[in-house]
Amino acid sequence: MKLLFVQKVKGLAGSEKYFLNLFPGLLSKGHEVEFVVLFEKIHLSDIASFTKELQKLGVRTHLINTTGYFSLTTLNGLRKTISNSNPDIVHSHLIHADFYCSLVKMLFQSKLVLVSTKHGYDESFMQKFGLEKEKPVKSLYYLIARFSEKWINRSFAVSMGLRDLFVRYGIAKSGRIDTIFHGIKIEGSLPLISERKEKKLNLLILGRLFDLKGHEFALGACYRLKQNKVNFELNIAGSGEYLNYLQELTKELGLSGQVNFMGYVDNPNSIIANSDVVLVPSKSEGFGLVAIEAFAFKKPVICFDVAALNEVVINEFNGFVIPPFDVELFAEKLQVFYNDPQKRIEFGNNAYDTLKDKFSIDKMVDTTLEFYSKCLPDTEEETHIGLFCISLQGGGAEKVLSILANYLVAKYKVTLFLLENRISYSIPENVEVVVLQKPLIDSELPIVKFFDIPFYIKQLAKEVRNRKIHTLLSFLNRPNYIACGVKKNVPGLKVVVSERSYSSLEYEGSSFQNRVSKYLIRRQYPKADLIITNSKATGKDLNLNFGISENKLRTIYNPVKTGIDAVNRNTKINDEVTFLCIGRLDKNKNHQLVLRALSNIKDQVNFRLLIIGDGKEKTSIQELSKELGIENRVKIFPFTSDLQKYYQQADIFILSSLHEGFPNVLLESMIYSLPIISSDCLSGPRELLAPNSNEYEILSRGFAREEFGILYTSNNIQSLSDAILNLVHDAELLSQYASKSKDRIKDFELNTIAEYFEKEIV
Missing domain, CATH: 3.40.50.2000 (Glycogen Phosphorylase B;)
Incomplete structure (x- = not known):
């Protein structure tokens, strides 16, 4: 070419x-x-x-x-x-x-x-x-x-x-x-940096000196560092029309002894390498190349939460992302790096991993060539599948959609439609991503979201027609309502919706949002050609409580990638038991139940609890752990798409949800041969751990040792405490569950499940 x-x-x-x-x-x-x-x-x-x-x-x-x-x-x-x-x-x-x-x-x-x-x-x-x-x-x-x-x-x-x-x-x-993101060359080895004898924070700003770059915010943060008697040095590399202004501001703040204006630097590698933290205080950036240049030298970055820096820097992972333009908090995070050099190293290593995964030259080149191939005239039309979801930011449904996109694109043309531009799971480079435009009035208020549905139906129908989509597969309720509305606007389109939750419990109660959701399920779902549920109980719920015809219902369980090397888990528990919980920090995931259950047995079991997730209940969980006196045993980590290290650290996985569709985390635990204790909630856990039982005959008290894990009475503290003690003190059962997981997970292998989806949607 x-x-x-x-x-x-x-x-x-x-x-x-x-x-x-x-x-x-x-x-x-x-x-x-x-x-x-x-x-x-x-x-x-x-x-x-x-x-x-x-x-x-x-x-x-x-x-x-x-x-x-x-x-x-x-x-x-x-x-x-x-x-x-x-x-x-x-x-x-x-x-x-x-x-x-x-x-x-x-x-x-x-x-x-x-x-x-x-x-x-x-x-x-x-x-x-x-x-x-x-x-x-x-x-x-x-x-x-x-x-x-x-x-x-x-x-x-x-x-x-x-x-x-x-x-x-x-x-x-x-x-x-x-x-298509920028990519930069990843050097084979990083330059050696001489150790400093004194405790000192070396800071760097790299870029042109003009208003958009926000140097004055960084200087304001440094003024607060000096007040707090932090030993630091700020190097500002770059030239531009703001030089005199910034020099005068530096003098006014009394920072002349700590701030160096270096002028334009042709090759900044050495000054990046010798810094501890790179600051990018810009008011906005088209991309923010300097951030990934810092990543190449394992340097964490501090920036404001502005486009497009917030696509590069991940808060609390490879740097800090500060609300615009909070100078006080900016200074606080700088002091965190000063007080905790180990965190700088950890974030720097994460930054380097981010660069390799997302911003390498090879990725940029390959993605660009894929882009070119889309622009050249097509000689043959292929089957075109549209996938539709709210976003790909965390969550089980989003992960399944990501897995399907990777499978389907090998055979078909695939376009991903999103309501929100948030993506954390991997998407093949040759999958087109279309983020629908938001309406003039965009709000989380249920009544506004309800009246926005026709706007999205019209917009998505146009996008689907223009791309000649053959089948539209949607995940989660709101995209499902919209997809069903699109069908009558696009002749010949096949619409398949995937219901991922037990709707009667998800929308229990008489709030406006719940009443509208139940109305839309009854009104919109029958318009679809097919409704795929991820558990049998979810399908029965739609049939019995929402009047959806059995002829339109299919159950296809969630797929998992089983290509991970088999884990030969040592199930013998020594001095400390590590429990793992993964899921959004919301009321339905019910993490507080686990805290109370473990508190009951804190004198009988030496444990630590790892909770992975983000959400509104984080503060409540932290406060409860302090109230129960177990805060030193509980650690909360932000959600990440790479959970392998947490699964491998854990001894036992606990699911505490009040209700589910079909919990992916249980499947993933089985991949790592991790014994499971799960709430016997509707729906999913029983079908996975006790497949030969009736999915509706759930426990009303106590717990039960099932074929592939332990089920306990949902939302019952004592039942969970008893289940934990029972499993922890039974080495043979731990070993048995770890071994059986390897067999059970084969039923959910990606190619098998994906073929079921393919058969139904193509």
Whole structure:
């Protein structure tokens, strides 16, 4: 494939570094690359270093002089260059190149395959509003961007926040703009850093000195560090129009002895390596390349919760994400790193892992090539499946959807539709992700969410028609209501909804939200071609209590990936028992029950409890553990998609839910041969642990040793305490459950379950 890149260049900055990272990968895979440099004469000397780097890579370079907003000479020169080069794809970058390339396509080469990368938005706009402003300012930049996008086949933004802005402002259609993150080279070994004799926090800010970068916030935080007698040094690398202002502010705050202005640094690797923490106090970023540059040297990052830094930095994992623009909290988190060097190391290691998993050059190159393949003309139409959910942020349903996407995309074209742009599970690079636009009035109030449904039905129907989706598979109630509404708007569309909860209990009570949910299930679900439930009890509930015909119901259990190496678990418990709970910190997951049950037996069992999850009940759980005097034995960790280390640390898994659909965490526990104690709630646990029993004959008291684990009476403290003591003190039963798990999990193997889904939806 021959690729011609076009950009207006002023020097060697973020987007230019992007090319130097991308091109070696493209060239190594046998693709031909050429570059058109649009430049103004005043920047001729500034672009020399960039063009030299292109020549080193063997990239043929074309220089075209340009002036002001528009030049006929520039347009004609670009037209000739494109015609002579005859590329398969022209790839434009930044607004000037987008505009000129669009004019070439409109006036001279209508069949040109033109794609664009969005590295940012209008700089003056971003300085004032960041990426958060709901409605656009109709500036010249905005009008040119809208015009250009009409002639561009497909675009991608370097962050989801930037993509959302282009869609929200009506510049790009959601189905024609993707997200591809930056990637950088991961060095084979990190530079050696000499140990410091004194306790000192070395801080670094790297970037241009202007308003958007928010240097003044970092200086304010450093002023508070000095008041707290923290020994620190802040190096500010970069040049720009804010230099004098920042130097004066530094003096006013009495920080001249701790703050160093280093000027522009051509190769910042050494100063990153010698820092302890990298600060990115920007008001917004198109991407935030400096954050992943810090990750490459195992440095944690502190930033504000703004687009698109909050897509790179994960709070309490590879750094701290601070509410905008809380200087006090910023200073507090800096002091955390000062007081706890081990946490800096831990977060730094996590940062490096994040870089390898999400921001490697190989990933960027492969994703970009997949993007190009979507832009070239198709020669044959294939079956197109749409998957629809609220988000892919945590949760069992979201994990199943991720697993199915990875399976189905090997055979079919797959598009993922989301209501919210939150993704934590892996999605194949060749799955298109479409985040639906939010309505003008967007709220969590049930009445607002109810009246928003027609808005989403209309929008999703349009997206489904445009992509010629054959089957739409939705997960979770709200997407299910919307998907059923889409069916009558798209002739020939097959709609399959997946019910993941026991609806009678999920919507128990007479609140407005529960009454509306029960009404919508009765009204909307019959419109679907098929309803898949993840347990038999859930299906019976829909039939008996909501009037859904048995003919439309199918039960397909959740799949799990069983490709993990078998765990030869040592089930012998020594001095301390490690219990594990995983799930949202909400009232239904009922983690407080586990605390009370363990408190009952704290003098009989030496234990620790690991709870993995996020949610509104976190404070309540922490306060209860203190009240019960077991706070030193309980640790709460934020949700992560990589749970392997927690499963491997644990001795026994406990599920305490009041109700479930079909709990994935029990399946995952079995993968790791982890003995299980589960609430005998509706629905799922009994079907998994006691498959030969009646799924409706649940316990009313005590506990029961079942074939594959222990079930105890739901929401009963004493029953759980007794079940724990019974299992902990029975080494033979522990070993038996660990061994049987390996056999039981085979019934839920990914390919088997995925084939059931495939049979029903295709």
